[in-house]
Each structure stands twice: as C-alpha cells, then as structure tokens.
Amino acid sequence: MKEKINTILFDLDGTLLPIYQDEFIKSYFSRLAAxxxxxxxxxxxxxxxxMAGMEAMIDNDGTRTNAEAFWEIFERLLNVDREQLMDMFLDFYKNEFDEVKEIVTERISRREMIDNLRERGYTLVLATNPMFPIEAVATRLAWIQLSPEDFSLVTTFDNCRYCKPSVEYFQDILSKLNKKAEECIMIGNNTLEDMICEKIGIKAGLVTNNLENKNNYDINQFAHGTIEExxxxLL
Structure with missing residues (x-):
C-alpha cells in the first residue's frame, strides 16, 4: 500500500528564499569579518x-553536533576559546547579518503558501543545511515573512550531526519526526545537496528559479519548475 504524503521538507537558500549561494557567502563573510x-x-x-569550520561540518560523521565540529577547528586555528566569541556570533546573527538581505533581489512572502500547507495538515520541515545557529536561520526566514515556529523541525548546527549532501542528514530528520521516507517530499534548488534524498526513498522536487546544478545533472529526472509548480x- 502506497504511503500518503504528509510531510514536506523545504530547503531555505535558493528555494524558499530566492538567493544564490555564492552571493550569500560573499556578503555574509564580508559582514562577519567587519x-x-x-x-x-x-x-x-x-x-x-x-572555511575549515564549514568543511568540518560538511564532513561530520555523526559523532558530535555540527556546532561542536565547527568550534573545535575554529578554536584551534585561531587559538581562541569559543566562550570569547559565542555571544558575539549570536549578536551578529541577530543584527548585522540582517544586512545580507541586500542580495535578495526579489522581495517575496512565503506566508500564504506555508499557512495553506499547514492548514491542509502537512508537517513542515525547514531542511536548510545545518551550518548555522537558529538565530541566523530566523533572520533569513524573516526576509520572506516566516519564522522558525512555522515548522515542526528546523535543522541547525546545534541539533544536527550531518550536513547535506549526506543521506544520513535526511535519515536523521526521518528519525526525529518518526516518519517513513515514503511519507515525505523534499523541495530544493540544488541537484546534489537536495535531490540526494531520493537515495533513501524521499521523493524530491527541484526549484529552478535559483537553480544550483554544478554537477550538470539532467533535471528532467525530477519534477521541476517554480516552487508552486x-x-x-508532487502533492
């Protein structure tokens, strides 16, 4: 018997939020450095x-949280104690980080779409690559009139032990929600990081407005188009 779809995983950057990753990283790094x-x-x-801290999170093998993986190498390379910087980082994500929204060329709201899906009974997950604390995710969600409270689960560097494109990242989400892969769909814009969920049975849809396809995948193998399409x- 085919399972009924009841859970939707959404990527954030490039999917719900119309930005390109390279532009985002450049603007983010310059403000954090300042x-x-x-x-x-x-x-x-x-x-x-x-950069080494980000690589450590991407390569995380599940033995620690992504936050621990980041801070271990960041502390060692800069010869600094994380306690000296944690408050600064969190304050930055609540304040100067908001200026990164300058790269968002299309001012849109996802409020109506998300509210509609919740009213229809779907469990919603913000399956953003968990390399940031919740404060940084909340700031970006506000740019599209959303908040972490709109989702049953938001993946952050504090609550995850893997990153995309690891299939373990998606398995961990299923475990946290007590869901089967067949009950879920994943909506993303990256042919590798997001579409890899199909390897464990989660059906994926590719948003092409801010498409990231560095591996030159044939996008016709996925349902693709605007997020609405x-x-x-898939539903």
Missing part, C-alpha cells in the same frame, strides 16, 4: 578558520 577583525584577528587566518506535481 565585526570580528577589530577584535584583533588577522583576516587570512580568520577566513581560513571559517513542484508542489502541485
């Missing part, structure tokens, strides 16, 4: 530590 370098850090060392095709 905040942290006056504290006495050297720019090249700081950038190297941030993808939802209509």
């Amino acid at each position: 905040r942290i370098l006056p504290m006495g850090f050297e720019k090249d060392a700081f950038v190297k530590a941030i 993808v939802l209509k095709a």
Whole structure:
C-alpha cells in the first residue's frame, strides 16, 4: 500500500528564499569579518578558520553536533576559546547579518503558501543545511515573512550531526519526526545537496528559479519548475 504524503521538507537558500549561494557567502563573510577583525584577528587566518569550520561540518560523521565540529577547528586555528566569541556570533546573527538581505533581489512572502500547507495538515520541515545557529536561520526566514515556529523541525548546527549532501542528514530528520521516507517530499534548488534524498526513498522536487546544478545533472529526472509548480506535481 502506497504511503500518503504528509510531510514536506523545504530547503531555505535558493528555494524558499530566492538567493544564490555564492552571493550569500560573499556578503555574509564580508559582514562577519567587519565585526570580528577589530577584535584583533588577522583576516587570512580568520577566513581560513571559517572555511575549515564549514568543511568540518560538511564532513561530520555523526559523532558530535555540527556546532561542536565547527568550534573545535575554529578554536584551534585561531587559538581562541569559543566562550570569547559565542555571544558575539549570536549578536551578529541577530543584527548585522540582517544586512545580507541586500542580495535578495526579489522581495517575496512565503506566508500564504506555508499557512495553506499547514492548514491542509502537512508537517513542515525547514531542511536548510545545518551550518548555522537558529538565530541566523530566523533572520533569513524573516526576509520572506516566516519564522522558525512555522515548522515542526528546523535543522541547525546545534541539533544536527550531518550536513547535506549526506543521506544520513535526511535519515536523521526521518528519525526525529518518526516518519517513513515514503511519507515525505523534499523541495530544493540544488541537484546534489537536495535531490540526494531520493537515495533513501524521499521523493524530491527541484526549484529552478535559483537553480544550483554544478554537477550538470539532467533535471528532467525530477519534477521541476517554480516552487508552486513542484508542489502541485508532487502533492
């Protein structure tokens, strides 16, 4: 018997939020550097530590949270204690980080769409790559008139032990929600990071407005189009 779809996983950057990853990273890094370098850090060392911390999260094998993976290498490379910087980071994500919205060329609201899906009884997951704390996710969601409370689960670097494109990331979501793969669909814009969920049986739809397809996948193998078109095709 075929399971009925009752759960929708949404990617954030490039899917719900219309941005390109490279532009986002550039704007984010420049603002974070402007905040942290006056504290006495050297720019090249700081950038190297941030990049290494991100790599550590992507390569995380599930033995620790992504936050722990990040801070372990960030502390070592900058010779700093995380306690000295944690409050600064959280304050940054609540304040200066909001300026990154300058890269969002299309001012849109996802409020009506999300409210409609919730009213129809779907469990909604914000399956954003868990490399940020909840404060950074909340700031980005506000740009599209949403908040973390709109989702049953938001993946962050504090509550996850894997990153995309690891299939374990998606298995962990299923475990947290006590869902079967056949009950879920994943909506994303990245042919590798998001569509890989199909390897464990989660049907995927590809949003092409801000398509990221560095591996040159044949997108015709997936339901694809605008976010509205993808939802209509899969639900």
